[in-house]
Amino acid sequence: MKIGRYEVLDEIGHGAMGTVYRARDPLIERTVAIKTVQIAQLQHEGADTESRFLREAQSAGRLSHPNIVTIYDVGESDALAYIAMEYLPGATLRTLMDKGPMPIDLVIDTVTQMAEALAFAHQHGVIHRDIKPANVVVTGQSGRIKLTDFGIAHLSNSDHTHAGQMLGSPRYMSPEQAMGSEIDGRSDIFSLGAVLYEMLTARYAFDGDSLPTILYRVINETPVPAASLRSGISDRVSNLLLRMLHKNPAERPDARTLLDDLHALAQASPPDPTATPSSHRSRLHPALAYGIPLAVLLAIGIGMVVSEHPLDTPQPAVPAQLQPATSSPAPETTPVESIPVESATDTPDKDPSGATPIETDAYLAGLDSKRVKLRLKRTELLLEYTDQHPDVVQIDRQLELLQIERRRYLRQLESKQKN
Numbered sequence: 001m002k003i004g005r006y007e008v009l010d011e012i013g014h015g016a017m018g019t020v021y022r023a024r025d026p027l028i029e030r031t032v033a034i035k036t037v038q039i040a041q042l043q044h045e046g047a048d049t050e051s052r053f054l055r056e057a058q059s060a061g062r063l064s065h066p067n068i069v070t071i072y073d074v075g076e077s078d079a080l081a082y083i084a085m086e087y088l089p090g091a092t093l094r095t096l097m098d099k100g101p102m103p104i105d106l107v108i109d110t111v112t113q114m115a116e117a118l119a120f121a122h123q124h125g126v127i128h129r130d131i132k133p134a135n136v137v138v139t140g141q142s143g144r145i146k147l148t149d150f151g152i153a154h155l156s157n158s159d160h161t162h163a164g165q166m167l168g169s170p171r172y173m174s175p176e177q178a179m180g181s182e183i184d185g186r187s188d189i190f191s192l193g194a195v196l197y198e199m200l201t202a203r204y205a206f207d208g209d210s211l212p213t214i215l216y217r218v219i220n221e222t223p224v225p226a227a228s229l230r231s232g233i234s235d236r237v238s239n240l241l242l243r244m245l246h247k248n249p250a251e252r253p254d255a256r257t258l259l260d261d262l263h264a265l266a267q268a269s270p271p272d273p274t275a276t277p278s279s280h281r282s283r284l285h286p287a288l289a290y291g292i293p294l295a296v297l298l299a300i301g302i303g304m305v306v307s308e309h310p311l312d313t314p315q316p317a318v319p320a321q322l323q324p325a326t327s328s329p330a331p332e333t334t335p336v337e338s339i340p341v342e343s344a345t346d347t348p349d350k351d352p353s354g355a356t357p358i359e360t361d362a363y364l365a366g367l368d369s370k371r372v373k374l375r376l377k378r379t380e381l382l383l384e385y386t387d388q389h390p391d392v393v394q395i396d397r398q399l400e401l402l403q404i405e406r407r408r409y410l411r412q413l414e415s416k417q418k419n
Contacts, residue, residue: 003034004077006084022087025072032072033087036080057083059126060150066393067117069137069148086394088146093195094133101202104232105266106143110136111196112262113145118192119255122185126150129183131191132172133198140397170211171204175219175247186249189258193244200237201229205245219247236265361413367406374399 001008006023009031013020018037025032042049057074064070073084093110096102102110114136121128128135128150135149174190176183197205205223208214226241227233240261246252253261374395381392 002077003036003080003082004073004075004084006032006034006082008034023084025084031087032084034082034084036082039076039079039081042081053081053083055150060085063121063124063126064389064393065117065120066396067113067145067147068121069146070393086146088137088139088148090137090139092134093136093138093145096138097133097199097202101230102199104200104237107196107199108237108262108266109143110138110145110199111192112259112266114147114192114195115255115259115262117145117147118185118188119259121147122188122255127183127185128188128191129177130169130172131188131195132169133195134169136195140401144397170214170218171206173218174249176249178215178218184249185255186252189244189252189255190246190249192258193241193252196241196244197223197226200226200233200241203229236268240265364406364409367402367409371399371402371406374402 003021003023005027006025009022009024011019012022012033018035018041021034021036023032023034024030037053042053054074057071060069061071061074069088070086071083072086075082075084114131118128118131128147130149131147135147137146137148138144139146170178172191172194174183174187177187194205197203206214206217206221208217223245225238227235227238240258243251243253244258378392378395378399381389381395
C-alpha cells in the first residue's frame, strides 16, 4: 500500500480524525508517521473540519523545536488527505502516568520540556488547544518529550475564530475554553497545570461521571490541593500549580515565565526521597525498555544521512530515573570500516585497567566509526541549515544514543576487568 510516494509499513493507531500509519519515504530512506483521513469524511463533517486538518500541518510545520513533532509533508492521495510527520518510537505520557504517581523530579523535568515546547509555539503564534497526556510522546533513552497532534491548534493571527466552539479534551481544557470564549496561550498553561496535577497525584484535577459535571468543575471548582494527596510536594510546587490552574487567565503565568519558574524550581528542589532508581525504571513502559537497544542497533547498522558537528557539543543531562538498565551489548551487524576510532577533538578512552586506549574492541570501534561519520555529515548540514533543522535535531539524538551506549559498554568492560 502506498500513500502518495510513501510506502506503508504498518498501522500504528486510530483517532477521531482517521488512521495513522508507519511508512517509509523512499526518496531519503526515512521512516515517517502518516496521519490520514478520508476526504469524504472531511467534506461530510464540514469545512471547519477540513480546515482544522490542514491547519495541523500549517501550525506544526512552522515549528522546528526538539520538543515538538516535526511535520514533513502534507498532501492528498486518491481518497485520502494525509500529513507526513516525524515517526516517534516510544509511548505516550498517558501510558507512563497510568502506572501511578511519578517521581517528583521526573515530573518537573517532564513539565519543563512541555513548557519549552509551548513557549516556542506561543512565541510563533501557535496555541495548541489540546494539551493532554495522550498528546505527549516519551521517546528515546533520555526521556525526551515530544508534543504532538496540533489537530485543533489555533493560529493566533488566523482569520478564523473559534469563539463559541468547545474544542479539546474536557478534563484538561481551560475554563474559558469550556465556555467557548476566546483563548490565548494561557489556556494551554491551564491544561498543562491539569497534566502536572495528575502526574503528581495520579488523580484528575477535574473529574466527574458526566461531561456537564466535569465542565462545571473546570469552570467553578478548585481541585483538592496536591500536597494533601501526596507528601514531598513543596510549597513552591503547590503555589506554581495554583497559579497555573487559576480560573482567571490574567493570573496565570505565560509560558516563558512558567519556564523560568520551572528552571528555578529544578535547581532548588532536592531529590525525591521516596523514589529509588529501580522504582523510576519500573514506571517506564515496555517500549522504552526495548526501544533503547533497538535505537542503538539502528544507529550502528544503518548508513546515516545526517550527522554531528566535529566539535563535541554538550549533551543534555539524562535523568537518573530514565537511565537504561544494564544489558548485554547488541552484536555488531556491520563490518568495522577503516577510519580512526577517535576524532581529533575526542579524549581517548582508557582501557579498564587505566593504561592504554581501547583500540582493538570491535564493538567499540564500530560505535566510534559511526560517531565520526555522523559528525562529518552534520558539519555538512550545518553549512546549509541551522542546528534547529529537523535532520540535524534527529542526528543530535542519534549521537546522544551512541554516546550513552558507549559509556554503558565501557562500564561493562570495566566490570568484567574487575571480576
